[in-house]
Amino acid sequence: MIIFDGVEKRFGENVVLSGLDFTVAPGEHVTLIGPSGSGKTTILRLLMCLESVNAGTITVGGRCLTHMEKNGRQVPADEKHSREVRKRIGMVFQQFNLFPNMTVRGNLIEAPTRVLGLSKDEANARAKELLDLVGLGEKIDEHPSRLSGGQQQRVAIARALAMRPDVLLLDEVTSALDPELVAGVLKLLHDIGESTDITILCVTHEMGFARDFSHRVMMFDGGQVIEDAPPSKLFSEPDHPRTKEFLKAVLDRG
Amino acid sequence: MGWNWSFAADVFPILLQGLVVTLQLTVLGSLAAFSLGLVLALLLRGPRPVAVVVRGFIEFVRSTPLLVQVFFLFYVLPDIGILIPAYWTGVIALGLHYATYTADVYRAGIDAVPRGQWEAATALSLPRSRVWTGVVLPQAIPRVLPALGNYVISMFKETPLLIAIGILDIVGQAREEGGRFFSYDEPYTIAGLLFLALSYPASLLVRRLERRVGTV
Numbered sequence: 064m065i066i067f068d069g070v071e072k073r074f075g076e077n078v079v080l081s082g083l084d085f086t087v088a089p090g091e092h093v094t095l096i097g098p099s100g101s102g103k104t105t106i107l108r109l110l111m112c113l114e115s116v117n118a119g120t121i122t123v124g125g126r127c128l129t130h131m132e133k134n135g136r137q138v139p140a141d142e143k144h145s146r147e148v149r150k151r152i153g154m155v156f157q158q159f160n161l162f163p164n165m166t167v168r169g170n171l172i173e174a175p176t177r178v179l180g181l182s183k184d185e186a187n188a189r190a191k192e193l194l195d196l197v198g199l200g201e202k203i204d205e206h207p208s209r210l211s212g213g214q215q216q217r218v219a220i221a222r223a224l225a226m227r228p229d230v231l232l233l234d235e236v237t238s239a240l241d242p243e244l245v246a247g248v249l250k251l252l253h254d255i256g257e258s259t260d261i262t263i264l265c266v267t268h269e270m271g272f273a274r275d276f277s278h279r280v281m282m283f284d285g286g287q288v289i290e291d292a293p294p295s296k297l298f299s300e301p302d303h304p305r306t307k308e309f310l311k312a313v314l315d316r317g
Numbered sequence: 318m319g320w321n322w323s324f325a326a327d328v329f330p331i332l333l334q335g336l337v338v339t340l341q342l343t344v345l346g347s348l349a350a351f352s353l354g355l356v357l358a359l360l361l362r363g364p365r366p367v368a369v370v371v372r373g374f375i376e377f378v379r380s381t382p383l384l385v386q387v388f389f390l391f392y393v394l395p396d397i398g399i400l401i402p403a404y405w406t407g408v409i410a411l412g413l414h415y416a417t418y419t420a421d422v423y424r425a426g427i428d429a430v431p432r433g434q435w436e437a438a439t440a441l442s443l444p445r446s447r448v449w450t451g452v453v454l455p456q457a458i459p460r461v462l463p464a465l466g467n468y469v470i471s472m473f474k475e476t477p478l479l480i481a482i483g484i485l486d487i488v489g490q491a492r493e494e495g496g497r498f499f500s501y502d503e504p505y506t507i508a509g510l511l512f513l514a515l516s517y518p519a520s521l522l523v524r525r526l527e528r529r530v531g532t533v
Contacts, residue, residue, distance in 0.1 A: 111440050142445070150442045160437035164455040173451065174441035219437075226441065 064089040064230065064262045065110070070119035072105055072286075079105050080286045083119070089229075090260040094273040094294075097283030098309060103266040107232040110264070111154050112145045123148055124229055150178060153223030154232040157239050159215040161207040167194070167218050168203045171225050179226065186225075193221035197251055213244030217251060224255070233265040237272075245269070252276065270313055274298050282306045325503040328494045332507055335490030342407050342486065343473045349412020350472070351465065354419030359449075361424055375417040383414050384478055391482045407479040415472050422464045426457035460530055466523040470516055487511060 065087040072080040079102045087093050095103040108114045109121060112128065121128045130137045131144040140148075161170050171190035175181040181189070194200045197217040199210075207215055216236060223231060233252065237245045249272045256263060256276055267273055273280055274294045282290040282303065290303045301307050360371045378386070387410045390401060401409065430453050438448040477488035485493065491504035 111436075113436055113439060146442050146444075149440075152440075154437075154440040156433060156437065156440075158431075158433050160431075160433035162434065162437070162452055162456075164452070174443060177444065177447050177451075178442045222441070 064091070064124060065264070066120075066122040067106075068120045068122070070109065070121060071117045072102070072109065072114065073117050078286055080109075083287065085281065085288055085291070087262060087264060089262055091279065092256055092263045092265065092277045093279045093281060094265045094267060094277040095281050095283060096267070096270070096273060096309070101283040102286045103283050104234055107154065107234050107264060107266060110152060110230070110232055112140075112149055115139070124151055150226070151229040152232065153226050153228035153230070154234065155216070155219050155223050155236045157235040159207075159212070159219045159239070161215055161219055161222070163207055166204050166206055167199070167210075170207065170218060170222050174222075175225050189225055190221070193224055194218070196224075196255075197221045211244065212240045213248055216240060216244075216248050220248075220251065220255070228261060230262045230264065233263065233267070235266050235268065237267070237269060249276075268313065270298065270310070282309065284309075320502060321500065324498065324500060325507060328491070328504050329507060331490050331494055332487055332504065332511065335485055335487035335508075336511055338484065338489075339473070339476050339486040342404075342411065342476045342479065342484070343469065345408045346411030346415065346472055346476070347469045349408060350415035350419050350468065353412055353416035355423055357416055357420035358423035358427065361420065362427070375420060378414060378417040383410065383475060384481060386410050386414060387479065387482060403479075403482045403484050406482060407476070407484055410479075411472055411476065415468055418468055419465060422461045422468070423457065425464075426461035427453060429460060430456045462530060463523050463527040466519070466526060470519050470523065473519075474512060474516060 067083050067085050070080055070083040071078070079100075083102075083106075095106060097103055105114060109116060110123065110128070116129050120130055126148050127137075127140070128145060128148045129140055131140045132138075161167075162173070165173065168187070168190055171193065172181075172183070172186035175186040175189060176183060191200065191203065194203055197220055199214055199217055199221075202210060202214065202218070207218065210218065220236075236252070237248050240248060249269060253272070253276055255261070265273070265277070277294050280292060280294045280297045281288050282297065282301070282305070284305050290297060290301060290306045292302075297306065298310065301310060357371055357375065361368050363371075387406065390410055391403065391406045394401065434452055434456065435448065438452045443451065476486050479486060480489040480492065483489075487508050488505075491501075491508040495501035495504040
């Protein structure tokens with residue numbers, strides 16, 4: 064479903080990702096862990112075209128995201144091409160990023176009507192269904208500012224799902240929540256993971272969630288994958304000394 | 318000389334006629350300044366060469382007096398065949414001049430929209446035009462309404478400048494009437510009081526708006 068091939072990303076002199084290769088199978092849940100600044104979030108941002116690669120290619124669902132064919136040559140993708148490929152990718156952000164000038168309903172029907180061309184009725188029905196799924200059916204006409212952080216993040220999840228994405232990117236989605244709200248959001252994501260076949264790429268510091276939720280965990284350090292294993296293996300008997308060190312630090316803190 | 322109440326009562330309706338012209342000029346000038354300012358603000362975010370040219374234009378207009386711009390439009394443009402009636406010259410001059418200020422007001426409002434909003438809109442694949450009209454501007458504009466309001470008030474107070482090209486706004490009428498009866502006390506005093514009667518409540522309104530929306 065997702066192929067990173069020799070991806071390099073620099074911010075000025077700072078090399079964030081170098082020669083990164085990995086693939087994610089359809090329906091797979093992959094969690095990216097690692098110290099901050101290790102490039103995990105950059106991977107999600109590259110997939111969402113919020114950043115562009117300096118070298119290498121990214122392919123999603125058989126279509127190249129970073130490049131396109133023009134006159135028989137591969138050239139960097141333009142806005143239109145990347146928007147087309149990206150339609151199948153949804154993202155949930157750490158800071159929710161709901162549109163405060165719209166109601167919950169407005170947030171949910173905006174992209175389905177404008178981008179997918181759904182009718183208002185279809186989009187409304189979909190919004191209602193998704194809000195029920197995230198347990199906020201009665202908040203459909205509220206403004207986001209009147210919701211708690213946990214509720215806002217649930218709406219953001221519903222908003223991403225309203226596009227029926229093949230790939231869902233979760234960027235530290237519980238990091239900005241009050242501790243008592245984290246479990247509910249994680250439970251919701253777990254249920255979504257169980258009940259759909261969406262490919263999910265997740266950056267999180269919640270190791271318990273990573274262990275239960277993922278099929279695979281990738282440990283990042285210095286812009287590269289230093290360990291890639293099922294959670295049962297990676298969390299209980301990691302191979303790489305940096306992984307051990309990182310897990311120890313994270314678990315001690317928790 | 319001294320104050321003559323009956324003369325004051327006579328000129329009052331004439332001054333009100335002038336006030337209508339002043340208000341028309343302010344409203345039309347504001348509409349021009351609001352829309353042109355928005356265009357300039359968007360161009361400032363465009364490709365670098367465009368932004369540089371627009372910034373140059375803005376600085377040029379701001380660094381020259383409004384009166385010189387009015388004279389330029391009214392007396393110089395006809396030399397190259399562009400003849401604009403005085404009234405519309407006034408509207409264009411006010412709109413153009415103030416657009417260079419509202420442009421930066423909009424810019425500040427747009428900059429204050431969090432990056433996450435752009436990113437969420439991108440993540441939903443919204444087309445660029447919709448990101449502006451559906452997400453960014455509806456958040457940016459309410460925040461800058463007080464600042465725009467302040468420019469409307471100062472434009473209102475600057476319209477009398479247009480008597481220089483013969484527009485009979487409130488001050489123009491006051492000068493005419495005063496000149497006719499060789500008594501300027503009443504017309505200018507009333508004109509001043511009328512400005513005060515409108516500007517002061519308007520500025521209170523803007524201040525209330527500021528408290529409501531916060532400032533950028």
